Amino acid sequence: MAKMVSERADLLPAMAEVFREHGFEGASIALISEKTGLGKGSLYHFFPGGKEEMAGAVLGEIGAWFTTHVFAPLQWDTDAAAAIDRMFRAVIEYFDSGRRVCLVGAFALATSRDRFAKQVRSYFRMWKEALATALVRLGRDKPAAELMAEEVLAVIQGSLVLARALDDRTVFARSMSRVKRVLLGHQR
Amino acid sequence: MAKMVSERADLLPAMAEVFREHGFEGASIALISEKTGLGKGSLYHFFPGGKEEMAGAVLGEIGAWFTTHVFAPLQWDTDAAAAIDRMFRAVIEYFDSGRRVCLVGAFALATSRDRFAKQVRSYFRMWKEALATALVRLGRDKPAAELMAEEVLAVIQGSLVLARALDDRTVFARSMSRVKRVLLGHQR
DNA sequence: GTCTATAAAGCGATAGAC
DNA sequence: GTCTATCGCTTTATAGAC
DSSP states (O other): OOOOOOOHHHHHHHHHHHHHHHHHHHOOHHHHHHHHTOOHHHHHHHOTTHHHHHHHHHHHHHHHHHIIIIIHHHHHOSOHHHHHHHHHHHHHHHTGGGTSOOHHHHHHHSTHHHHTHHHHHHHHHHHHHHHHHHHHHTTOOHHHHHHHHHHHHHHHHHHHHHHHHHTOTHHHHHHHHHHHHHHTTSOO | OOOOOOOHHHHHHHHHHHHHHHHHHHOOHHHHHHHHTOOHHHHHHHOTTTHHHHHHHHHHHHHHHHIIIIIHHHHHOSOHHHHHHHHHHHHHHHTGGGTSOOHHHHHHHSTHHHHTHHHHHHHHHHHHHHHHHHHHHTTOOHHHHHHHHHHHHHHHHHHHHHHHHHTOTHHHHHHHHHHHHHHTTTOO
């Protein structure tokens, strides 16, 4: 077995999965080491700040992914309806139809909220603003668009909670198509 | 300072608060001991099963509270509109207008879900069924009522996530009044 | 029923060889 | 850059005095 040389970015997906499944406190360095296949020493080499830096980096990557694939299209695409449609596709795929938890939402509920408050708030604020912008472009007035955006985010997060609680992935798919229908005005 | 003699039930509210604020893994016995004002020895006297039994008892009490104050009225009250109205009052007060997290929802997202899957599922199933029953009594047909109930629960849970993430308690109040208006058909 | 003392295990983090 | 060994601390849980 050859010794592998890693890059920081390569570790993030596996680390993200551990944090998603076990939460910040539940994700032990031993477990992260096991799931990334890297010894503790190597982990601390890449993340001298320890577990907190690891979780911060994971949140950062999640934020970047959503910025590229969801927020930016919503904000700037001239075809707002198409951007919203793509948002739902991306969300359904990302959260694996409700089988996968939203790490940012989970962190928001837990103790970790305090540690990562800035990143957590920024994630939801950007999403809300981007979606509201798309809705304005679709003809809604600003205040109504912001209320709608807020409700959509709440339904997404709540459906993830409910899907997991009821152990029923149909919940998430159902909620997403319902909300999409409301947003796009029964077009499809 | 006189030595106090406690009852198991008296400890549950303080323990619930610790679990809410720190999650299952974050709630250490030392912290629970501090917040209940009881030594570790006493805690293990009441809960020989340790932390898992403590969390289970807390979930049990939460379930009982909601059964009495929310589920039963929804299920059996002949005035369904009044029962729904009271549900929202109870929920807003219980979750302290969004400042307080839903422990059951938080457990659903975290590792603890697996341990307490039965209690978590039961809580949401009972709530959904009770609310759907009230909606049927209000004139909706069964399938529509169940969909609405599902969405209401999702909005409640999601609003709690969002309120905490954005650190904005107006989110929760706003969502609740919006959802209530939809359910009761713009009556008030 | 309450407490303190303590055991045994796991934790995050570091040191240092390679 | 990777690993193993280890430190120091906290954890859950128990034992036993009162």
